[in-house]
Amino acid sequence: MTLSDTVYERLRTDIVQGRFPPLQPLRLEQLKRDYGVGFSPLREALNRLQGERLVVSAAQRGFRVRSLSVAEMWDAVNSRILIEAEALRLSIDQGGDDWEATLVASFHALSLIVQRLGTGAADGADTAALEELERRHREFHLALISACGSTWLLDFAAKLNTETERYRVLALRCATLRRERDVGAEHRAILDAALARDPERAADLLDAHYRETGHFLEQVLQDAGTAAS
Amino acid sequence: MTLSDTVYERLRTDIVQGRFPPLQPLRLEQLKRDYGVGFSPLREALNRLQGERLVVSAAQRGFRVRSLSVAEMWDAVNSRILIEAEALRLSIDQGGDDWEATLVASFHALSLIVQRLGTGAADGADTAALEELERRHREFHLALISACGSTWLLDFAAKLNTETERYRVLALRCATLRRERDVGAEHRAILDAALARDPERAADLLDAHYRETGHFLEQVLQDAGTAAS
């Protein structure tokens, strides 16, 4: 693990977590001090983040955090539906026993932490638990498509996941309203369809799941926007 | 335009054109001499190329050109079909007069150079003309999907295009057999379906076009493989 890799991951999470506001210039001198590294690993990390579309750069003008908007959120959500629905169909077609095993396991791990958070401490307070929730959520959705056999689709899905994660984090920050629908039930339905080897039903459920999440995020962002203005 | 950008583009074309054999380590000292630049712009360019999956890297072990294989080619082709077919449907739905204009224009430009190459000089000799053909071919396919309104789909399509270009270049290098089918007619059929605003027919034709190209590339690669062994 090189310094570049470390800085890359730290910058990545800091951007996804919204530590740097969108469109804010990322000053190298400041990052140098904050992360305690030289220019080289910083610039290498930023160049990689550009490929993931987390930052944008203009020649001689350095790097900025990429913007956020409702329109861009829907672009990411729709693209994600297209790619993950197909990857899920392929996984259902090609996945073996080991795939089913990791699928059930990751769903169970997700259910456990959802239950714990639902019954346990106050919501929003325990950031560590929320990060663990996000991690297991990502693991479950990754497990669904992990047997698709396409490195490109998995690559694209990962990029779109981090992109949409930026919006989920933002929603958690400024969400006063609670989520009405039962996301756990949606996950279970997708799992059931996958285990039943029904590609079309599974893909449709995944589509609806992401679309619902998109509507939820849109509502939160708009409420936050009007509340802020 | 910074030095990093220049080096990035040069490395990119050199890799796509097959100047560096797949899996060969890219020695920084040698690249430094070849391109006449320091370490910094080189490493920045390589980090960006990693995001496009043209090179791979291992910690403390530098960069290598990514491998080529028939299986990976089909992965890229199938992913490309999924993404560009959807982008084409969206373009047909949302494209205006200006879209149709650039579409017709880019098709015409492509037809011109195809005609010139067909009747003109010996095939394979004029590399400049072949590069221009490749450029216009890319322009036409980009024009088809340019009105889709999704930055993510356009981004993915661009990456997959350069990936498949690696195989097209390879095929041009070692192809002794000539291509039987009329690619120009396929392009015209796609153009007609797009102008007729028939999304399903256009998507199906695009699908068949890329699939056919995939079969062609597979055959060339296998022939080259058996001929070499």
Added chain:
DNA sequence: TAAAGAAGAAATTTCGAAAATCTGGACAAA
């Protein structure tokens, strides 16, 4: 002979200084 280890060579990675470029403001000219 095979395996393990050490020394030397080669390559990558990182750092900070230096060069190149941009930004904003002061000042002059129209």
Added chain:
DNA sequence: TTTGTCCAGATTTTCGAAATTTCTTCTTTA
């Protein structure tokens, strides 16, 4: 007032040396 130019400070970008790690080769040992 507006427009254009030039300078100083700030910032990005590039370079080559130094530090770190990996690879190679030779030697030793069982």
